[in-house]
Amino acid sequence: MSSGWKQGEQYVWASAAAVTVTFAILVTLVVVVLINGLGFFWPKRVAVARLTDGSLVMGELSDRERIPDSEEWRVQFRTGNRDLYGLDFRWIEERNIAELTYPEEAVTLERQEFGNFYGFLKAVQRGDAPRPSAGTPWAVLGELREFVEEEAETLEAMGGELADISRKMEGIRRANLKLAYRGEDSNQAAIAANDGRLKDLRAGFEARNEDFSARVTALNRTAATFTDVSGKEKETPLVMIVRAYRPNTLSRWGKIRVYASKVKELLLGDPRESNTEGGLFPAIFGTVILVMVMSVFCIPLGVVAAIYLREYAREGWLVQLARIAVYNLAGVPSIVYGVFGLGFFVYGVGGTLDQLFFPERLPAPTFGTGGILWASLTLSLLTVPVVIVTTEEALSSIPVGVREGSLSLGATQFQTLVRILLPMASPGIMTGFILAMARAAGEVAPLMITGVVKLAPALPVDGQFPFVHLDRKFMHLGFHIFDVGFQSPNAEAAKPMVYITTLLLILIVLFLSLGAIFFRNRMRKRYQSAAF
Amino acid sequence: MTRQTDMQTATPFPAAAPGLKIADAILSIRNLSLFYGETPALQDIHFEIPRKTVTAFIGPSGCGKSSLLRCLNRMNDLVDNARVTGSIQLDGMEINADEVDVIGLRRRMGMVFQTPNPFPKSVYENVVYGLRIGGEKNRTVLNEMAEKSLRAAALWDEVKNRLHDSALSLSGGQKQRLCIARAIAVNPEIILMDEPASSLDPIATARIEDLIEELKRDYTVVIVTHNMQQAARVSEYTAFLYLGELIEFNKTNNLFTHPEREKTQDYITGRFG
Numbered sequence: 001m002s003s004g005w006k007q008g009e010q011y012v013w014a015s016a017a018a019v020t021v022t023f024a025i026l027v028t029l030v031v032v033v034l035i036n037g038l039g040f041f042w043p044k045r046v047a048v049a050r051l052t053d054g055s056l057v058m059g060e061l062s063d064r065e066r067i068p069d070s071e072e073w074r075v076q077f078r079t080g081n082r083d084l085y086g087l088d089f090r091w092i093e094e095r096n097i098a099e100l101t102y103p104e105e106a107v108t109l110e111r112q113e114f115g116n117f118y119g120f121l122k123a124v125q126r127g128d129a130p131r132p133s134a135g136t137p138w139a140v141l142g143e144l145r146e147f148v149e150e151e152a153e154t155l156e157a158m159g160g161e162l163a164d165i166s167r168k169m170e171g172i173r174r175a176n177l178k179l180a181y182r183g184e185d186s187n188q189a190a191i192a193a194n195d196g197r198l199k200d201l202r203a204g205f206e207a208r209n210e211d212f213s214a215r216v217t218a219l220n221r222t223a224a225t226f227t228d229v230s231g232k233e234k235e236t237p238l239v240m241i242v243r244a245y246r247p248n249t250l251s252r253w254g255k256i257r258v259y260a261s262k263v264k265e266l267l268l269g270d271p272r273e274s275n276t277e278g279g280l281f282p283a284i285f286g287t288v289i290l291v292m293v294m295s296v297f298c299i300p301l302g303v304v305a306a307i308y309l310r311e312y313a314r315e316g317w318l319v320q321l322a323r324i325a326v327y328n329l330a331g332v333p334s335i336v337y338g339v340f341g342l343g344f345f346v347y348g349v350g351g352t353l354d355q356l357f358f359p360e361r362l363p364a365p366t367f368g369t370g371g372i373l374w375a376s377l378t379l380s381l382l383t384v385p386v387v388i389v390t391t392e393e394a395l396s397s398i399p400v401g402v403r404e405g406s407l408s409l410g411a412t413q414f415q416t417l418v419r420i421l422l423p424m425a426s427p428g429i430m431t432g433f434i435l436a437m438a439r440a441a442g443e444v445a446p447l448m449i450t451g452v453v454k455l456a457p458a459l460p461v462d463g464q465f466p467f468v469h470l471d472r473k474f475m476h477l478g479f480h481i482f483d484v485g486f487q488s489p490n491a492e493a494a495k496p497m498v499y500i501t502t503l504l505l506i507l508i509v510l511f512l513s514l515g516a517i518f519f520r521n522r523m524r525k526r527y528q529s530a531a532f
Numbered sequence: 533m534t535r536q537t538d539m540q541t542a543t544p545f546p547a548a549a550p551g552l553k554i555a556d557a558i559l560s561i562r563n564l565s566l567f568y569g570e571t572p573a574l575q576d577i578h579f580e581i582p583r584k585t586v587t588a589f590i591g592p593s594g595c596g597k598s599s600l601l602r603c604l605n606r607m608n609d610l611v612d613n614a615r616v617t618g619s620i621q622l623d624g625m626e627i628n629a630d631e632v633d634v635i636g637l638r639r640r641m642g643m644v645f646q647t648p649n650p651f652p653k654s655v656y657e658n659v660v661y662g663l664r665i666g667g668e669k670n671r672t673v674l675n676e677m678a679e680k681s682l683r684a685a686a687l688w689d690e691v692k693n694r695l696h697d698s699a700l701s702l703s704g705g706q707k708q709r710l711c712i713a714r715a716i717a718v719n720p721e722i723i724l725m726d727e728p729a730s731s732l733d734p735i736a737t738a739r740i741e742d743l744i745e746e747l748k749r750d751y752t753v754v755i756v757t758h759n760m761q762q763a764a765r766v767s768e769y770t771a772f773l774y775l776g777e778l779i780e781f782n783k784t785n786n787l788f789t790h791p792e793r794e795k796t797q798d799y800i801t802g803r804f805g
Contacts, residue, residue, distance in 0.1 A: 314612060401649035404607060405711065409662035409718060410639035419665070420651055526698075527652040 030506070037503035040496035041262040043247045043255050046106040046118050048229055049077070049092065050099040057092060058106070058118050058229035067093065078493075080116035081228055088115060088493045102248045107226065110243040111236065112272055115493060119228040125235075127221030141224055141244065148238040151219050158212050165205045167464070172198050174361065181360035242272075266500065275454065275484050276494040280504060282456055286474035287441060287508060289460050290376055293470065294440045298380030299433055302387025309388070310395045311417060323392075330385035338446030341378030346370055346450060366471060370451030372460045373470035378450050379443060383436035390435065394428020395421060424527045430520035434513050441509045444478040452479045454487075477505040552782055558583040558722065558752050559604065564618035566599055566608065572776055573599045577618070579771060579781040586744060586753040588767035588784065590760055592804065595773040597756045598646075601724050604754065605641040606634050622722075639666065642715025642751075646727040648707035650699035650714075655691050658699045658710055662718035677717050684750075685713035686743050705736025712743065716751075723747060725755040729762065741766050760800055764788050772796050 004010075044060040051057065063076035074093045082088055109117035124140045126132065132143045172194050179187040179194075220237040227233050242265075245258055269279025305326075313319045350367035358366040367373075398421055406416040422429075444452075453473040460472045485491070485498040557580035566574040574596045581587050589597035599608070606627065608614040620627050627637055639662070650658050659678045660668075668674060678695070682688040687709040691702070699710055708728055715723055725744075729737040744766045747753055757763050763770050764784060771781040772795075780787060780796045791797045798804055 399647075399649065401645050401647050402651060404610070404643075404645060405649040405651065405714075406661070406665075407610065408605060408607060408638055408641075408643035408645075408724075409665065409714065410635045411662075411665045412635060415665045419661075424652055 033499055033503050033506065036496065036499035040500060041259050041266075043108065043245060043250060043258045045102050045247050046108055047077075048101050048103055048106065049097045050101075051092070051096050052098050053096070056229045057090060059090070060108075060118070062089070078116070080118045081114075081234075082490075083114040084228060084232055084234065088490060104246065104249050106246060106248050108243075108245055108247050109226065109236070109241060110277075112240045112242060115273060115277065115490075117226060117228075117234065117236070119226045119234070122225045122227050122233065125221065125223045125225070127223065128218045129222045138246070141238075144222055144224075145238055145241065145244070148219065148222055151215075152239055155212065155215060155219065158208070158215075162205065162208055162212060165201055165208070169198055169201050169205070172201070177360045242278075266504075271455065274488060275480060276488055276490060276497050280477065280480065280501060282459060283475040283477045283480045283501070284504060284508065285459055285461075286372070286452075286456065287477045287505070288512075290372055290379065290447075290474065290476060291437055291441050291512065293372065293376035294379040294383065295433065295437065297377055298384045298387055298436055298440075299429070301380065302384045302432065302436075303391050303429055305384070306388045306391035306395065307417065310392045311413065311421070326385050326388050330389070333445075334382055334443050335445040337378055337382045338449045341374055341381070341446060341450045342370075345374040345377050350374060370449070370473060371471040372451060372474040375447050375450040375452065375474070376470075378446050379440045382443065382446065383440050386435045386439065387429070387432040390432030391425060391429050394425035394431075397428070398424050423523075426527065427520045427524045430516055430523065434516045434520070437512050437516065438509050441505065441512065442478055444476070444482055447476055447479055452476045454479075454483050477501055477508065481505070554580040554582045556583045557581060558623060559754075560621045561600075561603075562619045562621075564600075564603060564616070564620060566596070566603060566617075567615045568611065569613045574603070575776045577773075577778045579778060581752065581754060582769060583752050584748060584750070585769060586748050586755060586767040587769040587771065588763035589754070589756045589771050589773060590758070590763050590799075591773035591779075592799070593758065594775075596776040597771075597773050598726050600773065601726055601754060601756050604722070604724060605638050605643060606632075607643070609634065639718050640720050641722045641724055642712075642718065642720040644708070644711050644715055644723065644725045644728045646730055648704060648711050648731070650702070650707050650710050652698065652700055654696045655699045655702070655710060656695040659713050659717050661714060666718065681713040681717040682710075684716050684747070685709045686739065686746070687713055703736070705732050705739060708732060708736070708740060709743065712740075712747075716747075720751065722752045722754060725753065727756050727758065730758070737762075760788070772799065774799070 044062075046058065047061055049057045057077055057079060059077040059079035061075055062078040064073060065076075066072070067074050072093060072095060074091050075097075077090045077092060078088060079085070079090050080088060103120075105120050107117075107119060107121050109119070111117060121137050121141060124137050124144060126144065129144050129147045132140045135143075176191050176194050176198075179191050219239055222239075223235050223237045224241075225233055225235045243258070243261065245254070247255075250258065265279050267279065267284070268281050270282060271280065272278035309319060309323060309326075313322075346369065350365070350369065350371075353367040354362060354365055402420060402424070403416060406420050407413070411419070451473050453475065456473050456475045458469070458472060460470060460474050461468050481498055481501045484494045484501065488494040559581040561577050561579055561581070564574060564577040565572060577600060589600060591597050602608050603616060603620060604627075608616065616628055618628070622637070622640065626632070651661060653661070656678055657664075659681050660674045663674055663677055668677075679688060679692075682691060687706060690706060691710075694701075699707065702710060708731075712723070712728070729740045732740065741762065744753055744755065755763075755767065767784045769781070770784045770787045772779045772787065772791075772793075774795055780791060780793045782792070787796065788800055791800060
């Protein structure tokens with residue numbers, strides 16, 4: 001028997017193996033997500049396959065696999081053109097393919113509706129756009145798209161104005177509702193005045209709206225006709241085209257530009273096609289705001305509770321009981337918190353607020369429905385045990401000598417706490433913050449019943465007074481993964497989006513944690529004493 | 533902590549040497565007992581500490597010398613189940629009374645601990661900490677007091693160019709002198725030292741001892757030490773405690789040369805402890 005065995009070396013090896021396995025799983029997860037997520041946006045070439053029966057198939061080659069129980073292979077074409085054929089993907093056995101070509105003229109079209117289109121450009125209809133300088137249809141298409149984009153921006157601004165007006169009208173309507181609800185006679189004059197303003201606004205709204213609709217119709221006349229591989233024609237207004245490129249002729253630089261524009265859309269754009277395409281901005285924003293609001297509630301609450309438990313409460317069975325209760329709260333399933341949040345915050349607190357302050361709007365709820373505030377509060381309950389535990393640990397690891405030093409100089413317990421203990425405990429508190437944040441950002445279950453939605457009409461923070469609307473519903477990356485991956489009618493097409501969303505969620509948690517770790521290290525440098 | 537105050541002045545001083553008369557006592561301790569829960573830590577301690585001298589408490593580990601020191605500025609209040617009976621008078625004021633302003637009391641007694649315990653702040657902020665919590669905001673006053681205290685603690689020359697560096701970057705001996713400066717800065721009457729040199733090397737210890745020599749001109753110093761040579765070097769009076777009882781209290785010279793009790797004799801000659 002070797003001496004290593006006697007010295008217990010096998011246990012060292014076993015623990016090293018455990019670490020390796022954990023690490024390998026983590027790395028695999030990240031690599032899988034990275035490859036699938038990052039590769040998705042790289043523009044793929046479009047192939048045209050002539051089958052042995054003479055028919056043609058066009059699309060991106062998206063997968064290749066062995067046919068079970070044979071030596072044959074089959075390839076998956078992403079054929080797009082959902083509006084024409086209803087299916088996005090098609091499996092074709094390789095032996096049925098007579099010829100595979102990559103025609104230079106092939107066009108990939110990303111559209112606002114019906115997903116990608118693969119085909120050829122046939123003609124361009126100018127509509128009301130200025131006459132383009134002569135050129136190939138492809139060049140004309142580019143020129144017209146610039147015009148359409150500008151026009152679309154103008155229209156968007158006009159739409160914003162319309163929305164402003166209708167919001168104003170809604171405000172007046174609500175004010176009237178309130179006045180009428182109070183039912184005092186003196187209010188009649190005010191109601192009448194409001195009605196007058198409403199009428200003016202409505203007139204203005206209708207005039208603008210007519211103009212707006214006319215311009216939208218006109219813009220739709222600028223269109224392009226494409227043919228698919230079998231010759232079927234499809235006319236598409238240029239406004240509906242998000243991106244058009246000829247992937248088989250794109251240079252590397254051109255591909256990078258397409259890639260960059262897709263990433264930009266992902267980070268800053270709104271989702272399309274029931275979230276399976278387009279951007280994730282509302283979900284990213286919702287996640288970050290959720291975590292921030294959650295921190296605003298859970299950090300002070302947790303820190304104060306920990307201070308009481310550790311510094312002021314006299315040790316005894318009651319404190320022990322409280323501590324055990326807190327530790328165990330961390331293990332309660334998150335859906336239970338969700339149910340509690342729904343019952344207590346949404347229906348209890350929110351419902352009461354509605355009855356007290358917005359009775360005239362009932363039964364339509366204002367606060368008595370899921371929203372980012374209630375979701376944040378629910379999450380902060382979920383994460384507060386973590387903060388309490390880490391803060392308590394941090395406070396208890398401060399050497400007794402430092403406390404006594406402060407007290408012996410005539411400091412009160414509170415002065416000692418604020419001037420000495422809290423700064424020294426701050427790295428520990430930050431650790432709690434990091435853990436709480438990581439946990440909160442990844443939770444989905446409690447959110448689903450306290451205010452997360454598939455598609456939120458507006459962000460919780462925007463340019464409208466009072467700028468922060470915590471009663472609004474919101475989108476969240478975690479829920480997005482669940483929704484797009486498992487609730488979408490077109491799961492195959494949505495798969496890359498799930499990877500991308502996962503990647504983003506991981507990145508956001510990483511980014512938030514790194515920020516907190518940076519601050520923690522700075523605090524450590526300042527407050528950590530090597531002397532004890 | 534619970535406290536019982538009784539002023540039994542009639543009890544004689546059993547531990548004090550017969551001829552010992554303290555002319556000008558700043559602290560008089562009478563029938564002081566201390567319990568942690570039911571366990572007695574000090575029993576019926578009875579003696580007086582003279583003003584502007586150095587008094588040393590000696591005795592083997594666990595004899596209660598640190599506990600006694602911590603009774604003087606009521607640091608035992610912080611221990612949940614500690615209970616004190618008997619009386620300690622600071623210039624005639626009973627410090628064990630419930631209505632005593634503990635904060636004010638502690639500001640009259642600086643304390644230096646066994647392990648140097650500077651706060652994780654700059655050298656300057658450490659020294660002025662006591663003043664700041666006392667509400668002093670005037671920068672000139674703070675600066676003056678900082679310099680004065682650091683000079684008094686014989687640290688000024690070493691740190692005057694790095695006042696705003698972290699106190700944690702100082703050496704062990706410097707840290708301990710910083711803690712002394714911090715205690716001096718609030719202008720106390722008494723400085724309590726709990727084995728201030730036990731974690732220091734001989735050179736740093738010598739500097740602290742020199743400093744104690746300086747300090748006794750302005751302050752009453754009470755020092756706990758397990759090192760009899762140190763007690764002999766720095767103190768004028770020495771109290772020997774054993775198992776929670778005051779065995780003997782006398783002038784240091786007399787105690788070490790002509791101990792009155794057999795226990796003292798045994799301890800100073802190294803037969804136990």
